[in-house]
Amino acid sequence: MTVLLGALLAAGILLCLSPWLWPQRPREERAPRRSRLTRLLEEAGYGAVEQRVVVAVILAVGLAAASVIWLLTGLLVLAVLAAIVGGLAPIMFLRARRLRLRKARRQLWPDVCDLLIASIRVGLSLPDAVASLAESAPGMLRPAFAVFARDLRATGRFESSLDRLKTSLADPIADRIIETLRMARQVGGTELTGVLRALSSSVRADAALRGEVEARQSWIRGAAVLGAVAPWIILGLLVMRPEGASAYGSPEGVIVICAGAAVSVIAFRIMLRVGRLPEPRRWFG
Numbered sequence: 001m002t003v004l005l006g007a008l009l010a011a012g013i014l015l016c017l018s019p020w021l022w023p024q025r026p027r028e029e030r031a032p033r034r035s036r037l038t039r040l041l042e043e044a045g046y047g048a049v050e051q052r053v054v055v056a057v058i059l060a061v062g063l064a065a066a067s068v069i070w071l072l073t074g075l076l077v078l079a080v081l082a083a084i085v086g087g088l089a090p091i092m093f094l095r096a097r098r099l100r101l102r103k104a105r106r107q108l109w110p111d112v113c114d115l116l117i118a119s120i121r122v123g124l125s126l127p128d129a130v131a132s133l134a135e136s137a138p139g140m141l142r143p144a145f146a147v148f149a150r151d152l153r154a155t156g157r158f159e160s161s162l163d164r165l166k167t168s169l170a171d172p173i174a175d176r177i178i179e180t181l182r183m184a185r186q187v188g189g190t191e192l193t194g195v196l197r198a199l200s201s202s203v204r205a206d207a208a209l210r211g212e213v214e215a216r217q218s219w220i221r222g223a224a225v226l227g228a229v230a231p232w233i234i235l236g237l238l239v240m241r242p243e244g245a246s247a248y249g250s251p252e253g254v255i256v257i258c259a260g261a262a263v264s265v266i267a268f269r270i271m272l273r274v275g276r277l278p279e280p281r282r283w284f285g
Contacts, residue, residue, distance in 0.1 A: 043170040044098045075245065114200060145165070177196075221271075
């Protein structure tokens with residue numbers, strides 16, 4: 001009993017002294033971290049789609065693929081593999097769309113820089129120059145700049161409007177342009193046109209180099225897809241026959257299928273790694 005009373009007294013004293021021993025520190029305001037799926041949706045042009053919708057699509061596609069393979073072959077291992085591949089299909093579609101959008105936009109950003117330079121030279125302020133892109137920018141980029149112009153007219157806050165524009169575009173090159181404009185707005189200076197001109201030249205040269213390299217290495221991706229898909233097509237034809245289904249339905253056949261799946265995934269990833277160019281990372285995105 002004495003020990004219990006002593007412990008309670010010590011705890012009470014410690015609680016009384018805690019405001020001085022461990023003062024509360026002001027919390028830093030941080031932007032909420034977005035998940036990788038949210039970033040992928042934004043970069044693929046589906047920023048308005050919620051994550052739960054994508055998860056539901058993944059589950060539905062995986063279940064549908066597993067059901068079809070189960071009805072055709074009756075093999076559980078193939079149904080499980082089909083469910084995994086079907087669940088990954090929406091993610092692969094989003095990644096492919098992100099790459100297509102970046103490739104399409106890569107040719108347009110130098111024109112955006114040139115339009116900004118022309119607007120600044122005629123005397124427009126920096127917010128008005130960016131807002132004017134809603135009418136003069138290439139057609140693929142006009143909706144994002146139109147939203148920026150409406151947001152700027154409604155709030156009058158250039159910084160927050162730039163943040164929403166960056167989220168809407170979700171492009172590494174756009175991040176470079178937007179952060180350059182933000183710095184020019186904050187610190188001022190007369191070198192903005194020169195910086196934009198240098199950025200335009202750099203982006204144009206990078207786009208030309210990437211286009212040439214991707215054209216030469218396109219056969220690597222084609223070979224990877226063909227090498228990964230062809231054995232499974234042959235396997236599907238074999239298991240359609242009763243003797244093939246019984247052979248691959250045995251424990252040894254299951255081991256062969258699982259080992260083949262592992263080898264196919266590893267080889268496919270290696271082939272893609274060999275033929276893939278490093279993508280630029282986003283700036284504070």
